[in-house]
Amino acid sequence: MKARLTITATCLVLIGVAGYSGYRLGASHTMPATSATQGDRNILYWHDPMVPGQRFDKPGKSPFMDMPLVPVYADGDDAGNGVNKGGVSIDSRVAQNLGIRTAEVKSAHMGAVVEAPGNVAIDERSIRVIQARTTAFVQHVGVRATLDPVRQGQTLVTFYAPDWVAAQEEYLAVMRLPASLQNDLASAAKARMLQSGMTQGQADAVTRTGKLQSAQSIASPLDGLVTEIAVREGMTISPGMTLFHLADLAQVWVIAEVPEAQARSIAPGQTVTVSATAAPDPVQGKVDAILPDVDPATRTIKVRIVLPNKQRRLVPGMFASVRFESGDRQDVLQIPTEAVIRTGQRTLVMVDAGQRGYASTEIRTGREVDGMTEVTAGLRAGQRVVTSGQFLIDSEASLRGTSERLETPVAASAPSATSAPSAPSAP
Structure with missing residues (x-):
């Protein structure tokens, strides 16, 4: 009985010692109510820089990374230099x-080098509007769809114009009169053809051939693209009616989108370099205008560039990369x-x-x-x-x-x- 009591008492003592030791060990890692000092500096705590959320109340080796704990001072400096x-x-x-x-x-x-994306566009200054000059009946249209290419001199539309036929017949009737009566009448009859809307070339053709030109046509004044067609075979056209819009591609625009913070280094007349997949080599162009238009979503400003396109390799809608270089x-x-x-x-x-x-x-x-x-x-x-x-x-x-x-x-x-x-x- 005494032996059993002795063993029980011994176990209780060991449990108490272990509990006290655990308490002391845990307390050694808990922040005290007051801060330690080092020299003239107040240390808040020590920590492992790799585990900054865990704090210790005294120096030693980190239980996490096997490295010395680092003091954190009240002035916020780990290094102990007060900065x-x-x-x-x-x-x-x-x-x-x-x-x-x-x-x-x-x-x-x-260097003031700015690179921006851009898109090829038609030079709107090159657009030609073809209109009817008289009332006529359309017999044939030479182009069928927008963006069809046309060559200078190519027939766009053929029509019959009653007023032009009447003016030609009047002129031809005068030319059949005796020579002594043709002087003033011939000049007046030719002027009548021009006043009816015929071009100088069409009137000269009647004078040169002496024959009635019942079917008249309008030819393209340039090499380019048809951007708009408003006439079809069988239609009746009237004076002032728009028939076609044509665009010359010998010169195109490139509309570049430049960040507004970089637009100040760009000025009209500045030389730029434009690269496009369709052009084997970069092409030099000039800044035509900085447009007063800011995209609210991308905060970019549109810059219009004039670019030569003699080979017609660049067409509207193509992507281009623009490089602006300033002399600043x-x-x-x-x-x-x-x-x-x-x-x-x-x-x-x-x-x-x-x-x-x-x-x-x-x-x-x-x-x-x-x-x-x-x-x-x-x-x-x-x-x-x-x-x-x-x-x-x-x-x-x-x-x-x-x-x-x-x-x-x-x-x-x-x-x-x-x-x-x-x-x-x-x-």
Whole structure:
């Protein structure tokens, strides 16, 4: 009986010792009510940079990554140097693991090269409208569909015009009179043909042949395309009625869509280079006009370019790539485009503040050329900006409760982390 009591008592003692030890072990990983100090600096807690959500009340080795715990100071600096009170400081080992890269803000010539997509269009100044000059009956139409090609001199329509026939018969009747009576009457009869709507060439044909030209025709005045047909065989046409629209393709337009932020480097008369799949080599053209038309969806401005097209290789609707090169040689501040963060309300960059400190800074931007973005305000030459890992830095700032967040306006500030809540003990 005594032996059994002795064994029971021993077990109870061992259980108590184990419980007390577990309690002490758990307490060693729980945040105390007061913060530790190191020199003149106040340490809030220690943490593993790779597991920043877990906090410890004293230094030691991380139970997660087999690396020393890093102190976090009340001024927000992991490195212990007192910098970057408005941003976040990240240990160099963590920065390396996060893949953080930086680039220097440089002042250099940007080249003012703008590349934009475009589409080939008809030069509207080359469009010719063919109209009826008299009442007539259409006998034959030489073109059947829009966008059919036509050659200069090709017959577009053949018709019978009663008024023209009457004017010709009058002239031919005069020409049959004795020569002594033809002087004034012949001139008046020829003028009558022109007044009826006949062209000079048609009237000359009657004079030259001395025969009635009952069937008249209209020929194409140019090489190009038929863009509109409003006449068919058997129709009756009247003076002023539009029959055809023709377009000359010896010169075309290219309508380029340029981002509005880059349009300021483009001016009328500027030489541009246009590349298209249909053209074996790039073609030089000139900016004709910057149209007062901004696409609200893409925020692009239309730029009209005049382009020679002697071989007629370019046709309306073709895609083209346009390259604008400005003669501007002024140096500008520029950073890699990948460093720019656009939140929708602001344009930001993460600045390397030195001594492992980072802070977000609002900037204003200009042109974008070959992967570089012009900075018009917010930075100075020689500073370094983060080009990779910006959002990981922002996440680190969120975990530590620092005031500078990407989505927080500059004027606003969140409360700084002055104390840390208790965290579960490390396993």
